[in-house]
Every structure is written in C-alpha cells, then in structure tokens.
Amino acid sequence: MGTSGKIVLVAVIAGVLGAVAGLWLNGPGPLLRTEPGQRALQAVAAASAPAPPAGLTVAHRGGPMPAITLPTLDGEPLTLPAAFAGRPILINVWASWCGPCIKEMPELNRYAAAQGANGTQVVGIALDRVDDVRAFLQRVPVAYPIVVDAAGPRDAGVQLGNAKGVLPYSVLIGADGRVIKQKIGPFEDGEIGAWAK
Secondary structure (H helix, E strand, O other): OOHHHHHHHHHHHHHHHHHHHHHHHOOOOHHHHOHHHHHHHHHHHHHHOOOOOOOOOOOOOOOEOOOEEEEEOOOOEEEEOHHHOOOOEEEEEEOOOOHHHHHHHHHHHHHHHHOOOOOOEEEEEEEOOHHHHHHHHHHOOOOOOEEEEOOOOOOHHHHOOOOOOOOOEEEEEOOOOEEEEEEEOOOOOOOHHHHOO
16 A cells, blocks of 8 residues: 555544544434444444453454353352353443443343343443442442453453443343344443343
C-alpha cells in the first residue's frame, strides 16, 4: 500500500473512532443499543485493546464459551456454562463501584425472576472483592447467582470478549454453549427481554 493509501486508511479509522467516541461520550444513544451499533463499538474497542495474554481462550460471537470456574460468595466453585447446561445464560460482568452497573441490577433481577426454572439463567460476575460485593448486595439484593473474579488481563470479562474491560458488560450464551451476543454498557429499562431473544 502506498503512502496516500495509508493516509486514507488512517483517516477512515480515525473518523470511525471519532464517531463512536462521540456517540459514547454523549450517552449511549439508540445506535449503540442496536446489534450493529454494538458490533461496531466492540470492533473499535478490540482494535485499540492490548492483545490478550498468551494461552488465554477468548470467546467470540458464534463460537463456544470457554469454561470459566469462579467462586460464589460462599466460596463454592461454579463452572460456566456447564452449571446451567441446556439453558441460555445471560452473564453480566459488573463491579460494586460501577455506577451504570448498579443502575441496571434491579432490571437484571426483574428479568431473572421472570424466567422461571427453564428460561434464561442470569449470572453476575463481580470483578471485585468478596467483602465489597457482600456489602453491596445487602443494599441492592439480587436473586440470581453471583460469582467473583479479580479484575485484570486474564479476568472473566476478558475471556468473554471484553478486551477493554468496560463495565458493565453482558454476554448471551445459547443453550448449546455458544456466544450469541455481547453488549458493552448498561441495559436501559425494559431492554433486556428484547436483547436476550
């Protein structure tokens, strides 16, 4: 590629990054709540993220979810997706200090309660300290399972395709264990049901 071709390519990439950043900074508008908008946002985030650590399996849309074993708040190991094999799973990666995460948790809890025994299983992965998560859940209780992981380059969010570590981050896993959707940012009121279809 010649010099002028490289300049055009850099200009196009900069334009796309600027447009996405503008949308993000002005609030997650309607475009970012669409599947094409999310795919574009994730492509931009992935392009600017550091490479995952060597040997780390990272989930991709359409591919299988890597097995992730994390402790519950009681210290018992929970392996995803095997613990809920045969059911769709909505995994929400969050932290007790994340304002948008806190805002969407009641909506996630309502969605989880409406699913019944055979619907989509909601699971929260807190990138946080166990004591902080326990204290938070005293104020904002949820009925779905919560597991805990330490934030870092090998955390569950990165394994689920969130290379930039933006919170909240949600992933929909099909009953067959494959990644169906990935979402950067919080759910708005009433949005989860349509997204999880």
